[in-house]
Amino acid sequence: MNVQTNIPLSTLTTMKIGGNANYVADVTSKDELQQLYQNSKKLNQPVYVIGGGSNLIAHDEGFPGLIIHNKIGSITITDDNPTATTIVAGAGEIWDDLVKYTVDLELSGIEAMSGIPGTVGAAPVQNIGAYGQELADTFVSCEAYDTTTDTFVTLTWEDCKFSYRHSIFRGEATGRYIITSVTMSFNKTKPEPPFYDALDKYLTAKHIDPTTVTVQIIRDAVLDIRMNKLPDPRVLPNAGSFFKNAIVEKWKADDLLNTYSDMPTYPVDDQHTKIPAGWLIETCNLKGEVIHGMKVHDGNAVVLVNDAATGYADLAAAREQIIDTVRDKFQIVLEQEPLELTLIVQA
Ligand SMILES: Cc1cc2nc3c(=O)[nH]c(=O)nc-3n(C[C@H](O)[C@H](O)[C@H](O)COP(=O)(O)OP(=O)(O)OC[C@H]3O[C@@H](n4cnc5c(N)ncnc54)[C@H](O)[C@@H]3O)c2cc1C
Structure with a gap:
């Protein structure tokens, strides 16, 4: 098992922010995982498990323990x-x-x-x-x-x-x-319409008869839509959707629709409605803005790109500014989607 020392978390996460982890080990089997975890426990060393680092925000102070890079395959x-x-x-x-x-x-x-x-x-x-x-x-x-x-x-x-x-x-x-x-x-059944809104529009634009749709057609369509909508983290560091879509009480969404008739809404249940976080941010005129080195992506306002952030503090300041702006306009408090790579205190 290969254990490396002093590895920058910015190289293990797609947002490319974060100081060093003391140790990083790739784990390829259950036995290795158990041994490594027990060993760290004996040494009183904190452990954090990661995969691709695409939904994680690391901190400037790094991680004072072992990062287990899960590579158990098959x-x-x-x-x-x-x-x-x-x-x-x-x-x-x-x-x-x-x-x-x-x-x-x-x-x-x-x-x-x-x-x-x-x-x-x-x-x-x-x-x-x-x-x-x-x-x-x-x-x-x-x-x-x-x-x-x-x-x-x-x-x-x-x-x-x-x-x-x-x-x-x-x-x-x-x-x-x-x-x-x-x-x-x-x-083993074929995908059946109705399809998700964006997929449906894509299939219509490509003149694909919905009754002939296969799983391969859906995969190709989704990959194409994503390529045009989401920045590639290898080129523009990001963690995908930075905010969760807002789930609000139905009366509140209905109330907002009186003012913003073009607001997209998706029913969650009888009492709750989902409103895309990207729409809320875009409607605050933040799309394309660079805030503390973090750019609200031009193509998709729910994505924050690390344009020139000097560290976690910049990201946090940008996040707060966006949350405050959306809250002031819509009285909706956005929640961050990616997790934070920090010490975990178990309940
Ligand atoms: C460009 C882009 C587009 C994205 N699009 C989407 C999307 O459409 N839908 C969506 O849902 N997400 C999306 N994401 C977010 C992300 O890809 C997913 O959340 C993904 O599942 C994270 O996988 P990861 O291996 O990178 O996890 P990591 O970022 O490494 O870890 C995320 C969390 O999971 C924990 N974890 C990782 N592996 C394990 C394990 N084996 N056991 C226990 N805990 C573990 C970590 O401790 C951490 O808390 C996108 C991200 C990017 C960058």
């Missing part, structure tokens, strides 16, 4: 019947490689989540989602190393308590589990 079909296929994927697999694998097999379930950066093991953490699909739709269970009991456990769909961009892994069980594999169930 994709296995564990059950296959005429209507469904079950797949177990190692937490260190690249998420989009898994999507491609399932689409090549003409399996449906995660094709609209093509192109999301990062690893399979991080997918349950924020219940990743895009273009009308989310991980919770196909998730069956995951295996994880339970750091409090030093055992490997299976967590069911119910255990994970998924909701919009949320689960126990970033809630009540933050830092407790290190996911080692994810089990998902895919079905």
Whole structure:
């Protein structure tokens, strides 16, 4: 096992901010993971697990312990019947490689989540989602190393308590589990309309008959839409959507619609409505603005690009300014989507 010392977190995260981690180790098996964790515990050394670093904001002071870089691989079909296929994927697999694998097999379930950066093991953490699909739709269970009991456990769909961009892994069980594999169930039916709004518009513009749509067509469409809408973190450092879409009470959204009739809204349930954070930020005329070295992306206002930030303080100042501006105009408080790479104090 290769343990490196004094590695800049800016090189391990797509926002490219952050001081040094004392140690970084790539882990490729469950045994290695357990050994490394127990060893760190004996040395009283804090541990933080990362995948692709695409949903993480590191701090200038770095991390005073060990970063475990999860690289546990393998994709296995564990059950296959005429209507469904079950797949177990190692937490260190690249998420989009898994999507491609399932689409090549003409399996449906995660094709609209093509192109999301990062690893399979991080997918349950924020219940990743895009273009009308989310991980919770196909998730069956995951295996994880339970750091409090030093055992490997299976967590069911119910255990994970998924909701919009949320689960126990970033809630009540933050830092407790290190996911080692994810089990998902895919079905063999063709994607059926109605499709997510942006996809539907894309298919119409390309004159694709919705009744002939395959999972491969959805994957290609999503990759094309994303390429035009989202900055490539290798060129423009960013962490994807910097803010979660706002979920507000329905009466409040209806009230805002009286003033902003063009405001996009999506029903969540009978009492709640989702409003895109990007629309709120753009309507505050912040699109394209550079605030404390962070640029509100020209193509998609929910994305903050590290244009010339000198460190975490710049990012925090830009975040506060955007949150304040949106709150003053709409009385809605935006929430940051990426997690912060800090010491975790377990409950
Ligand atoms: C350009 C761009 C576009 C994006 N688009 C989307 C999108 O459409 N939809 C969406 O939902 N997200 C999107 N994201 C966010 C991000 O890609 C996802 O959240 C992804 O799942 C993060 O994976 P990662 O491996 O990079 O996780 P990391 O950033 O490394 O980690 C994120 C969190 O998960 C934890 N974690 C990582 N691996 C494990 C593990 N094995 N066990 C336990 N905890 C773990 C970490 O401790 C951390 O708290 C986008 C990001 C970028 C940069």
